[in-house]
Amino acid sequence: MGNRCRLRTAICHGNSRRCGYPGLRAHNPPTFPITQRSRRTYICGVKQPPHCQMTTHKQDAGAQATQMNMLMDIKRGRLSHLSITRCVFNQLLIKSGRALKKMSNTAVGVIPSHVNPDLQEERDRASFNVTELTNIIDGGAEKTLLRKRLEKLIFSDPDFQKFPDIQTFGTNSEFYSATVLKSTKLFKLRRELKWTDEEFDIALRLGGQGHALGLQHGMFIPGLERLATEEQKAKWLTLAKQYKIIGTYAQTEMGHGTYLKGLETTATYDPKTQEFILNTPKISSIKWWPGSLGKSTNHAIVLATLVIKGKKYGMHPFFVQIRSMTDHTPMTGIKVGEIGARMGRMTSDNGYLILNNIRIPRENMLMKNAQVSPDGSFTAKAPNQANYATMVMVRVGLSYYSYQLLSRGVTIGVRYSAVRRQSKLDPKEREPKILEYQTQQYKLFPGLALAYAIFFSSRSLRMKYMEAYQEIKNGNLQKLPELHCESAGMKAFCTDNMLRELEIIRQSCGGHGYLNASGIAMLVTIAAPMVTVEGETTVMYLQVARYLVKRFANASTGQQLDGCTAYLSMDHAAYMCPLMSEDDCRNMSRLCDIYSYRVYMTVSRVAKQLQTDIMNGMPQHFAFNKNLVNLVRAAKAHCYYSVVKDFSKAIQSMQASPQTIKALKTLCCFFAIHGITEESGDFLETESIGLEQLQWIKRLQGTLLAEIRSDAVALVDAFDHHDISLSSAIGSYDGNAYERLFDSAQKDPMNKEEVHPSYFQYLRPFIQEMNKAKL
Numbered sequence: 028m029g030n031r032c033r034l035r036t037a038i039c040h041g042n043s044r045r046c047g048y049p050g051l052r053a054h055n056p057p058t059f060p061i062t063q064r065s066r067r068t069y070i071c072g073v074k075q076p077p078h079c080q081m082t083t084h085k086q087d088a089g090a091q092a093t094q095m096n097m098l099m100d101i102k103r104g105r106l107s108h109l110s111i112t113r114c115v116f117n118q119l120l121i122k123s124g125r126a127l128k129k130m131s132n133t134a135v136g137v138i139p140s141h142v143n144p145d146l147q148e149e150r151d152r153a154s155f156n157v158t159e160l161t162n163i164i165d166g167g168a169e170k171t172l173l174r175k176r177l178e179k180l181i182f183s184d185p186d187f188q189k190f191p192d193i194q195t196f197g198t199n200s201e202f203y204s205a206t207v208l209k210s211t212k213l214f215k216l217r218r219e220l221k222w223t224d225e226e227f228d229i230a231l232r233l234g235g236q237g238h239a240l241g242l243q244h245g246m247f248i249p250g251l252e253r254l255a256t257e258e259q260k261a262k263w264l265t266l267a268k269q270y271k272i273i274g275t276y277a278q279t280e281m282g283h284g285t286y287l288k289g290l291e292t293t294a295t296y297d298p299k300t301q302e303f304i305l306n307t308p309k310i311s312s313i314k315w316w317p318g319s320l321g322k323s324t325n326h327a328i329v330l331a332t333l334v335i336k337g338k339k340y341g342m343h344p345f346f347v348q349i350r351s352m353t354d355h356t357p358m359t360g361i362k363v364g365e366i367g368a369r370m371g372r373m374t375s376d377n378g379y380l381i382l383n384n385i386r387i388p389r390e391n392m393l394m395k396n397a398q399v400s401p402d403g404s405f406t407a408k409a410p411n412q413a414n415y416a417t418m419v420m421v422r423v424g425l426s427y428y429s430y431q432l433l434s435r436g437v438t439i440g441v442r443y444s445a446v447r448r449q450s451k452l453d454p455k456e457r458e459p460k461i462l463e464y465q466t467q468q469y470k471l472f473p474g475l476a477l478a479y480a481i482f483f484s485s486r487s488l489r490m491k492y493m494e495a496y497q498e499i500k501n502g503n504l505q506k507l508p509e510l511h512c513e514s515a516g517m518k519a520f521c522t523d524n525m526l527r528e529l530e531i532i533r534q535s536c537g538g539h540g541y542l543n544a545s546g547i548a549m550l551v552t553i554a555a556p557m558v559t560v561e562g563e564t565t566v567m568y569l570q571v572a573r574y575l576v577k578r579f580a581n582a583s584t585g586q587q588l589d590g591c592t593a594y595l596s597m598d599h600a601a602y603m604c605p606l607m608s609e610d611d612c613r614n615m616s617r618l619c620d621i622y623s624y625r626v627y628m629t630v631s632r633v634a635k636q637l638q639t640d641i642m643n644g645m646p647q648h649f650a651f652n653k654n655l656v657n658l659v660r661a662a663k664a665h666c667y668y669s670v671v672k673d674f675s676k677a678i679q680s681m682q683a684s685p686q687t688i689k690a691l692k693t694l695c696c697f698f699a700i701h702g703i704t705e706e707s708g709d710f711l712e713t714e715s716i717g718l719e720q721l722q723w724i725k726r727l728q729g730t731l732l733a734e735i736r737s738d739a740v741a742l743v744d745a746f747d748h749h750d751i752s753l754s755s756a757i758g759s760y761d762g763n764a765y766e767r768l769f770d771s772a773q774k775d776p777m778n779k780e781e782v783h784p785s786y787f788q789y790l791r792p793f794i795q796e797m798n799k800a801k802l
């Protein structure tokens with residue numbers, strides 16, 4: 028292997044270590060000549076690093092001359108030992124660095140203006156019209172135009188263009204500042220351009236990850252809308268919508284996040300002054316985690332246990348000013364700050380809050396659902412769970428957010444797999460795209476199918492939510508239990524599976540998937556807390572299970588159920604697996620029947636076991652705990668079934684060309700049969716399918732992988748994520764992954780100086796010491 032291809036080999040062939048593969052020549056820029064290793068120079072016995080060797084190359088004659096002069100000076104004893112190396116490294120090598128930069132600008136660092144032919148080839152073979160599918164995802168052609176108009180506007184701003192680099196290389200503090208700038212810019216644009224709510228939502232989504240003031244729209248404004256009286260809304264909601272106050276939702280404490288009845292922050296009513304006195308009396312009661320609280324907000328909806336005359340009335344919301352409106356310092360009695368560095372990139376300033384005898388007027392309790400009168404009498408207008416309304420809304424939103432993160436991730440994974448070539452399939456042929464390997468398809472396509480499944484299912488959930496919310500606003504809470512079940516279940520299912528698939532996709536990108544510049548590594552860390560926030564996965568599944576068991580009990584008494592649990596009241600006595608041949612395995616209606624029977628059996632078994640345990644004298648809570656794992660199994664089975672059903676229904680009612688429908692049907696079928704193979708034990712154990720059917724399904728899985736493969740790039744292109752939203756060197760639209768990777772590395776602040784200060788501080792003295800030491 029010659030020196031010419033060393034650098035390229037390092038980037039292109041992490042595993043096989045082959046070089047100069049002809050397949051890369053088509054779109055790769057010419058290699059640049061690396062100085063021959065035989066010309067390495069030794070200064071003071073120290074072997075020079077490769078970039079120093081560049082100075083000996085004829086392209087930088089100036090640097091070479093300087094180096095010669097310096098060596099003469101050394102010989103003449105004019106330079107001290109220390110200054111020799113400083114000069115050599117700080118001047119000579121910096122010069123050589125410039126030479127490298129110059130070279131990289133002309134050869135290596137240039138990102139071609141054309142699309143990588145390997146990616147273009149994939150686009151040319153698409154079986155359907157990508158724009159049509161993009162329009163469906165956006166909600167119509169005019170919505171796509173609207174999004175693109177906003178994209179153009181937002182991404183023409185240099186601050187937004189800079190964001191991916193800050194995200195990749197900035198310190199936490201720099202990144203936080205950039206996210207404040209981003210939030211404030213979007214807020215200002217909204218005002219100036221009089222954006223509608225829809226336009227603003229699109230703009231927030233486009234902005235990608237990290238909005239320091241995200242909780243303003245995520246929870247503070249929705250919290251006021253759902254928890255405040257009309258009078259209170261007139262006062263504070265208007266201020267919040269005009270950005271005159273910036274707020275957050277402070278519920279979780281150091282000691283309790285899940286168990287809301289256990290919150291220790293108290294709001295004690297003082298009838299004499301008609302005020303509430305707020306306290307976080309213990310270390311475990313310190314508010315801990317709220318987004319935007321660490322540094323950004325000046326107000327908060329604080330959730331605290333209401334205490335009147337020594338009696339506790341459960342968790343209620345209070346409107347509290349936490350920082351001064353003039354200089355942003357904490358109000359008297361308040362201690363507030365950042366909770367510390369977190370896994371991955373900080374997408375928001377999560378904070379802590381200590382309240383020490385903070386007095387707020389009685390009117391600052393958000394009293395839509397319950398009131399405290401001046402004399403201290405308490406009246407509830409709705410069950411206490413009505414105060415959980417903001418969480419329900421955010422759970423619905425997080426299901427859709429899972430689609431956004433996963434669709435970005437799978438776009439990166441599929442595009443990269445179409446331009447990356449490695450190893451050999453046919454010994455006579457060139458190295459194949461890694462997308463050709465069936466195992467690679469098996470890593471990527473479940474995530475691709477899941478992204479579409481989540482998209483359609485979360486869209487359906489959002490519609491149900493909007494409908495139910497209107498009724499709940501008017502005081503009709505009938506749909507609340509089902510809405511709680513569906514939103515908790517979808518939140519758990521989407522975030523949990525999205526995170527798992529993103530990590531698999533990250534691994535499918537090999538070594539480059541571990542680089543921040545890949546964009547996929549960042550997505551994994553952004554997705555990681557989503558399984559915890561707004562109701563931890565297991566806890567949410569258990570809420571679903573609780574509802575399923577109750578509904579099963581209702582069905583057992585002969586009640587006809589409707590809504591998402593209607594299948595529990597259907598007659599399953601005569602069930603027989605509806606798959607009679609391998610062809611039947613593509614029939615979505617039959618696959619849905621199999622799913623429905625699996626849930627029915629899983630729910631009925633655990634419900635019966637619970638009943639038996641309780642009948643045998645076990646206290647209810649013990650019986651529940653003894654069956655938790657199977658309850659979660661039942662909830663997961665219910666959620667998978669709901670998503671398969673929603674995906675399939677969405678395709679049935681879709682107005683689109685036969686080609687687009689066909690591509691989506693293949694994906695939907697793959698999603699359904701993948702779920703069966705993943706949990707084949709459950710499907711066999713419940714006799715939803717037999718062994719023969721499982722074999723058919725597994726065979727079909729292989730066939731579907733090959734079918735999806737030919738449309739894979741088109742299916743991710745249809746998400747139509749802008750390169751700035753993707754922030755990925757390896758997943759950009761043009762597919763020039765290697766050039767972008769190298770370009771990105773040049774921007775790393777570690778590469779600003781050729782020799783790092785730590786060399787002078789630690790490494791050089793160490794090497795010198797080692798050189799002086801006797802063996």
Ligand SMILES: CCC/C=C/C(=O)SCCNC(=O)CCNC(=O)[C@H](O)C(C)(C)COP(=O)([O-])OP(=O)([O-])OC[C@H]1O[C@@H](n2cnc3c(N)ncnc32)[C@H](O)[C@@H]1OP(=O)([O-])[O-]
Nearest residue numbers: 278284285286287288318412415418419507511560561562
């Ligand atoms: C995006 C980034 C920002 C992040 C922000 C955050 O994380 S903010 C912080 C996010 N923090 C969290 O997400 C905290 C997670 N924790 C919780 O949400 C609750 O403590 C709980 C749901 C775990 C338990 O609830 P519980 O303590 O009330 O006790 P229980 O189990 O005994 O249930 C009693 C009854 O209430 C019903 N019901 C429950 N919830 C709802 C609801 N939303 N609606 C309607 N109903 C609901 C339930 O079905 C049951 O009905 P049943 O059977 O009697 O007819």
Ligand SMILES: Cc1cc2nc3c(=O)[nH]c(=O)nc-3n(C[C@H](O)[C@H](O)[C@H](O)COP(=O)(O)OP(=O)(O)OC[C@H]3O[C@@H](n4cnc5c(N)ncnc54)[C@H](O)[C@@H]3O)c2cc1C
Nearest residue numbers: 276277278279283284285316317318556559560561562565
């Ligand atoms: C990035 C981030 C942002 C956040 N933003 C906010 C915010 O803006 N505002 C806010 O108020 N909070 C916020 N939170 C807090 C978040 O809502 C909680 O962390 C979350 O609700 C989980 O609660 P927990 O931390 O108490 O977990 P825990 O409940 O302690 O969970 C730990 C383990 O215990 C298990 N467990 C707990 N209870 C049960 C049970 N009943 N049955 C079975 N298993 C159980 C869980 O399954 C889990 O495995 C944020 C958190 C993060 C990570």
